[in-house]
Amino acid sequence: MAKWSEPNKKQKKLLLPPGSMGWPYIGETLKLYTQNPRSFYSKKLERQSSPNIERIVLGLLPDWENKIINAHNEMKRFSFDVAMVAIFGTGLKDIDMEKMRDFYYRVHDGYNSMPINLLGFRYHRAMKARKSLDELLKKIITKRRENKDGGGLVGTLLRSIDQLTDSQVTDNLFGVIFAAQDTTASILTWILKHLSDNGTLLDLVMKEQEEIKRELIKEKRGLTWNDTRKMPLTTRKIHAGDSGDTSSSKHCIVHIQRSGRGCRVPRILIPRGWKVLPLFRSIHHSSDFFIDPEKFDPSRFQVAPRPNTFMPFGTGVHSCPGNELAKLEILVLLHHLTTKYRWEVVCKDDGVEYRPFPVPKQGLQVKRSPSLMWAAVEMCFCQGRGGGGVWVRRMEGARAS
Numbered sequence: 001m002a003k004w005s006e007p008n009k010k011q012k013k014l015l016l017p018p019g020s021m022g023w024p025y026i027g028e029t030l031k032l033y034t035q036n037p038r039s040f041y042s043k044k045l046e047r048q049s050s051p052n053i054e055r056i057v058l059g060l061l062p063d064w065e066n067k068i069i070n071a072h073n074e075m076k077r078f079s080f081d082v083a084m085v086a087i088f089g090t091g092l093k094d095i096d097m098e099k100m101r102d103f104y105y106r107v108h109d110g111y112n113s114m115p116i117n118l119l120g121f122r123y124h125r126a127m128k129a130r131k132s133l134d135e136l137l138k139k140i141i142t143k144r145r146e147n148k149d150g151g152g153l154v155g156t157l158l159r160s161i162d163q164l165t166d167s168q169v170t171d172n173l174f175g176v177i178f179a180a181q182d183t184t185a186s187i188l189t190w191i192l193k194h195l196s197d198n199g200t201l202l203d204l205v206m207k208e209q210e211e212i213k214r215e216l217i218k219e220k221r222g223l224t225w226n227d228t229r230k231m232p233l234t235t236r237k238i239h240a241g242d243s244g245d246t247s248s249s250k251h252c253i254v255h256i257q258r259s260g261r262g263c264r265v266p267r268i269l270i271p272r273g274w275k276v277l278p279l280f281r282s283i284h285h286s287s288d289f290f291i292d293p294e295k296f297d298p299s300r301f302q303v304a305p306r307p308n309t310f311m312p313f314g315t316g317v318h319s320c321p322g323n324e325l326a327k328l329e330i331l332v333l334l335h336h337l338t339t340k341y342r343w344e345v346v347c348k349d350d351g352v353e354y355r356p357f358p359v360p361k362q363g364l365q366v367k368r369s370p371s372l373m374w375a376a377v378e379m380c381f382c383q384g385r386g387g388g389g390v391w392v393r394r395m396e397g398a399r400a401s
């Protein structure tokens with residue numbers, strides 16, 4: 001069994017500051033051992049993921065039966081489960097998922113809070129949970145190493161054992177869960193809302209998905225990665241969801257390194273050595289590049305946007321290595337949702353909340369879906385129901401698949 005050693009000078013630079021709960025230097029770490037920060041999740045793995053994602057979706061949707069549920073919370077649950085499969089592969093039996101989720105949620109709850117490390121404060125709870133999460137992850141890592149289990153991202157990280165310390169592996173795993181969960185959940189929540197608000201778009205998506213479903217029934221098989229390539233319309237909805245309300249609130253750091261005084265953009269001189277944080281959301285919402293940018297209009301993506309005007313997954317070496325996985329999981333969920341259920345946002349336009357990713361605010365009323373043939377999923381943003389987001393209720397009478 002390999003031994004963990006003290007980090008060397010190069011590794012120390014990559015560790016989180018002591019006591020930190022924040023974002024690890026994932027891209028840097030990945031670059032260190034792969035020379036390519038984009039390779040942690042291969043195309044092959046992504047393609048093999050559809051059955052696992054489908055299993056998660058099929059486990060999740062019936063859970064909504066006859067209940068009012070908070071869609072944003074459900075989407076967070078879903079994207080967390082998918083992230084777990086991406087990280088640990090399919091061997092999740094040895095992992096206490098609920099414990100992991102609980103610790104992670106507590107960290108998440110406090111990472112943006114006042115840094116008061118005293119009993120009773122959110123930050124304190126988050127720090128404690130981060131420690132417990134680390135211990136849990138380290139136990140799994142040790143077991144995986146002993147069993148020479150090379151599945152998932154953790155397998156890839158462990159193979160780079162000469163270069164990564166124990167803490168670096170756990171930091172990276174934590175960072176990937178963080179990067180994978182809120183982003184995807186936020187986009188899915190908005191897509192559900194926008195599709196529900198726009199019956200014509202929903203009909204078009206349903207039509208596309210029904211066609212694929214017919215093929216699956218005929219060939220008696222589940223959804224594959226290739227099937228998701230035949231969903232251009234639904235994919236455009238994802239782009240619209242990502243560029244509209246949801247457009248990534250992450251940022252990309254541009255380090256101004258040019259010689260001389262710096263770099264000049266129209267009207268502003270950015271001095272040499274400065275770091276600039278472009279906010280992609282403002283680019284996606286700019287009427288310089290998009291007609292009626294506030295409108296949820298997937299048809300705008302029938303034509304490719306101008307270069308560098310649409311970057312929901314970032315750009316450059318630190319752009320999102322999980323982008324294909326994210327699109328895959330969204331498409332798989334939308335396929336099952338639109339072919340088996342009908343839903344309705346019942347309380348509309350109560351505004352947007354940033355946590356930090358945009359999600360619908362709480363505080364709207366529920367209205368029942370008129371559909372008879374379909375199972376209906378009612379959604380609203382109800383005040384005081386904890387967590388906020390879209391509230392969903394599924395009703396009886398689902399059309400058999």
Ligand code: HEM
Pocket residue numbers: 025026027028037083086175176179180181183184187242248250251252253311312313314315317318319320321322323325326327
């Ligand atoms: C729709 C969902 C997602 C969106 C909109 C999104 C967006 C982004 C963006 C904009 C960045 C760049 C941040 C920057 O430049 O500072 C990023 C980085 C990253 N994303 Fe995603 N992401 C999504 C899903 C995922 C998923 C599912 C995973 C993993 C399974 C993931 C893993 C990562 C990682 C590890 C990074 C850091 C890369 C680096 O620093 O080099 N993301 N993401």
